[in-house]
Amino acid sequence: MKPALIFDMDGVLIDNTPYQARAFQLLFRDLGLSTNARKLLQRLNGMPATNILKTVFRHPVPEKQLKEYASQREFLYRTLYWSKRRETPGLSRFLEAARAAGFRIALGTSSPPETIAYIIDHLDLRRFFDVVVGKDDVARGKPHGDTFAVAAAKLGARPQDCIVFEDAVLGEQAAYRAGMRCVAVASGVPAKAFQAPLTVIKDFTELTPERLLELLAEQPEAPKPDKQRAQRNYMQLT
Structure with a gap:
């Protein structure tokens, strides 16, 4: 077989990885985080967005909040990638x-x-x-x-x-x-x-x-x- x-x-x-990274970077900017999204995705790409986001905070973040951040990132990604698919x-x-x-x-x-x-x-x-x-x-x-x-x-x-x-x-x-x-x-x-x-x-x-x-x-x-x-x-x- x-x-x-x-x-x-x-x-x-x-x-689409560059667009994913750009969406994360825009989210991090809004959250006041200095994490380099491109380097982050080189290591963590493939994991669910909420799991990736857990790694960038130095304090525990409630799962509900992580899901909201992930939704915001998804909106940014779709906006950036809409005409590039x-x-x-x-x-x-x-x-x-x-x-x-x-x-x-x-x-x-x-x-x-x-x-x-x-x-x-x-x-x-x-x-x-x-x-x-x-x-x-x-x-x-x-x-x-x-x-x-x-x-x-x-x-x-x-x-x-x-x-x-x-x-x-x-x-x-x-x-x-x-x-x-x-x-x-x-x-x-x-x-x-x-x-x-x-x-x-x-x-x-x-x-x-x-x-x-x-x-x-x-x-x-x-x-x-x-x-x-x-x-x-x-x-x-x-």
């Missing part, structure tokens, strides 16, 4: 080829349903996915492997038969925690930041389903997660 493919959304289907080069062609080759395909993201729809329905990408898993479908976000484990279960695929496409270091770690292999998309962090992906691509013009099968043969088992990468101290970012 062909492998199953599980795609993260932000930074993978779309190259476009898929990563080569994505549709790759997805069409993967489906034609018999791959099962899922979306596994930390975003809520309305944010997922804002991207994949606007770009007419939902037709490619057999399964869509978002924030509301799992108890724990990345770097835990729940998102990808749920996606695999819904696809009817074993973890060892799944390939995750991720742009974030914590997302790569989540794939390994789920017992899966990973292709890194270097849209927001340098290739050297990743632990042990099958390959690192800039966009989907650099990959074919046939090449993916060759890469799987070269790495027959999923790497073990690197605890140091997944459990860094992120509290002192400025």
